[in-house]
Amino acid sequence: MPSDAKKKRAQQKKESAKRGKKQQNGADEVENGTQVNGSAENGDAELNGITEKLDEMELAAKYRSCAGVLTSHSESRDVHLDQVTIRFHGAELLMDSKLELNNGRRYGLIGLNGCGKTTLLAALAMRELPIPDHIDTFFLRREMPPSDKTALECVMEVDQERIRLEKEAEILATKDDHESHDRLMDVYERLEDIDADHALQRAAFILSGLGFTRKMQQTQVKHFSGGWRMRISLARALFIKPALLLLDEPTNHLDLNACVWLEEELNKYKRCLVIVSHSQDFMNGMCTNIIHMQNQKLKIYGGNYDSYIQTRWELEENQMKKYRWEQDQISHMKNYIARFGHGSAKLARQAQSKEKTLKKMVDGGLAEKVTTDKNLSFYFPSCGTLPPPVIMVQHVSFRYNDDSPYLYKNLDFGVDLDTRVALVGPNGAGKSTLLKLIVGDLVPTDGLIRRHSHLKIGRYHQHLHEILDMESTALDWMMLKFPAIKEREEMRKIIGRYGLSGQQQVVPMRSLSDGQRCRVIFAWLSSQNPHLLLLDEPTNHLDIETIDSLAEAINDFEGGMILVSHDFRLISQVTEEIWICANETIEKYQGDIYKYKEKLVQIVKKENERLLKLKK
Numbered sequence: 001m002p003s004d005a006k007k008k009r010a011q012q013k014k015e016s017a018k019r020g021k022k023q024q025n026g027a028d029e030v031e032n033g034t035q036v037n038g039s040a041e042n043g044d045a046e047l048n049g050i051t052e053k054l055d056e057m058e059l060a061a062k063y064r065s066c067a068g069v070l071t072s073h074s075e076s077r078d079v080h081l082d083q084v085t086i087r088f089h090g091a092e093l094l095m096d097s098k099l100e101l102n103n104g105r106r107y108g109l110i111g112l113n114g115c116g117k118t119t120l121l122a123a124l125a126m127r128e129l130p131i132p133d134h135i136d137t138f139f140l141r142r143e144m145p146p147s148d149k150t151a152l153e154c155v156m157e158v159d160q161e162r163i164r165l166e167k168e169a170e171i172l173a174t175k176d177d178h179e180s181h182d183r184l185m186d187v188y189e190r191l192e193d194i195d196a197d198h199a200l201q202r203a204a205f206i207l208s209g210l211g212f213t214r215k216m217q218q219t220q221v222k223h224f225s226g227g228w229r230m231r232i233s234l235a236r237a238l239f240i241k242p243a244l245l246l247l248d249e250p251t252n253h254l255d256l257n258a259c260v261w262l263e264e265e266l267n268k269y270k271r272c273l274v275i276v277s278h279s280q281d282f283m284n285g286m287c288t289n290i291i292h293m294q295n296q297k298l299k300i301y302g303g304n305y306d307s308y309i310q311t312r313w314e315l316e317e318n319q320m321k322k323y324r325w326e327q328d329q330i331s332h333m334k335n336y337i338a339r340f341g342h343g344s345a346k347l348a349r350q351a352q353s354k355e356k357t358l359k360k361m362v363d364g365g366l367a368e369k370v371t372t373d374k375n376l377s378f379y380f381p382s383c384g385t386l387p388p389p390v391i392m393v394q395h396v397s398f399r400y401n402d403d404s405p406y407l408y409k410n411l412d413f414g415v416d417l418d419t420r421v422a423l424v425g426p427n428g429a430g431k432s433t434l435l436k437l438i439v440g441d442l443v444p445t446d447g448l449i450r451r452h453s454h455l456k457i458g459r460y461h462q463h464l465h466e467i468l469d470m471e472s473t474a475l476d477w478m479m480l481k482f483p484a485i486k487e488r489e490e491m492r493k494i495i496g497r498y499g500l501s502g503q504q505q506v507v508p509m510r511s512l513s514d515g516q517r518c519r520v521i522f523a524w525l526s527s528q529n530p531h532l533l534l535l536d537e538p539t540n541h542l543d544i545e546t547i548d549s550l551a552e553a554i555n556d557f558e559g560g561m562i563l564v565s566h567d568f569r570l571i572s573q574v575t576e577e578i579w580i581c582a583n584e585t586i587e588k589y590q591g592d593i594y595k596y597k598e599k600l601v602q603i604v605k606k607e608n609e610r611l612l613k614l615k616k
Helices: 004-020 044-054 056-061 117-125 151-155 159-172 178-193 196-209 226-240 256-266 280-286 305-340 345-364 431-439 462-467 474-481 488-496 514-526 544-556 568-574 593-615
Strands: 029-031 034-037 064-070 079-088 091-101 106-110 137-140 244-248 272-276 289-294 297-302 391-398 408-415 420-424 446-451 457-460 532-536 560-564 577-582 585-589
Touching (some): 079 117, 117 244, 151 226, 196 226, 256 593, 280 305, 488 514
Parallel strands (some): 137 244, 420 560, 457 532
Antiparallel strands (some): 079 091
């Protein structure tokens, strides 16, 4: 049992909180889709009313029906659910499946775009499935809303969480069972983490790891872009350390430096973590288990992503061997029965015996044929040839205005149709800015950028979704964008190549997942027949199979490509050079992307050691 000193300290904190703070309604906090859910007894009805106005996830819940049975102990820190069924707009995403989430494990949730990964996380976060009241959750999906609070203040807003934990500790201290004892020790550890004496240092440490300088930590949230506000939400999640942390593509707005730091930080997460990520490298670095969502079922594998691939291949190989053997036996017995079922008495008896054996095989359950995830074949059409260089960057310097510092000074380089380059460097170094300069969206402060007169550039960036008409279907929108294509069936084939088929092509795009909308954008982009691809974080919202298909299409593409991505594996697959954007210039890195990652890991470890020394 915990010491009397710890109990006394927790009680003092509670009394102090009562004197200095007004109790707010409920221990749940929702800010534009970023949720902290505490005990279900704390004002759920009022909370739901607020979030209906703020978050599309709440609106989506109106069209979602969920069912499941809690099979773990009601006081356990593990969550075991059976007969999990989720329907969305009437479509069955999960049917009678099993989900086991154990304390201390880090789960990677994978599956094709649109299979329901985000819906499952939302159902867990909003307690539409039977999550015990003492299991608090945090679902990270949306950025912090603009406000006058500083980034540091937003991370440290945990008074409600502290009060909830102190109340839980008070209740648990009166119980003697083993489960309550384990929970109580966990609660005390979390109270230590968010203790006021250390909260400021710990919040600053997390923000620093995610790329916030001291000045940025004191900057009001309303002055940050959406990507930086998402980092603040992520920092809050890491600061609170809920019993069940749910992260949906947390690396989407991070640079490689921050991805490496986050991987190191999540490796130390002692509670339960479920993460949706498209990055194989990221999941290899921090996952202890993989949950595969396929054919309306969940299957859990031990180990990281590479272990999952190996185990799944072995299981499917054995299953296919059994399936083929059973099918051969069935075919042989059916032929025998058909040939000799009406023959002599001896042959007829043998045929009847085989018929009984066949019935037992069928009744006992046959091995199913292995079904693989849908194969995609992204395609960038032939672009022809242009004499090099197609782009000349000559003595280019750039800054946004006279009061801002230079991002680049005196750049000189050329780009041709053989260029395969990845731009790396911290956020704010100017990677996306360089792409805008190349395409002509920005004009150099000094110098000149020459482009071939026949050059067609295809630029992918995260704001392209804004050009989509959410009320239109993918098919109608593409027909509008390319009026030269008159036949709807021809357009259906073009869209189908990017993984949207059947009903997905003819429903309003607001009903599609983020990943499915990305595929519409890629269909639109490739149909422009570009010579040069400028890809700024193209993997955001795509599943792993789609990213692999994209990599194959890039490798088959005849033109040039410049890539900005936080996906180490994609960079390793499609690029030949690494260019580091930093210190107002661009420098070619002598090594591959994994050597660069090793360098970043060492930098992160040294910085963490330095900050820990300062804390002491």
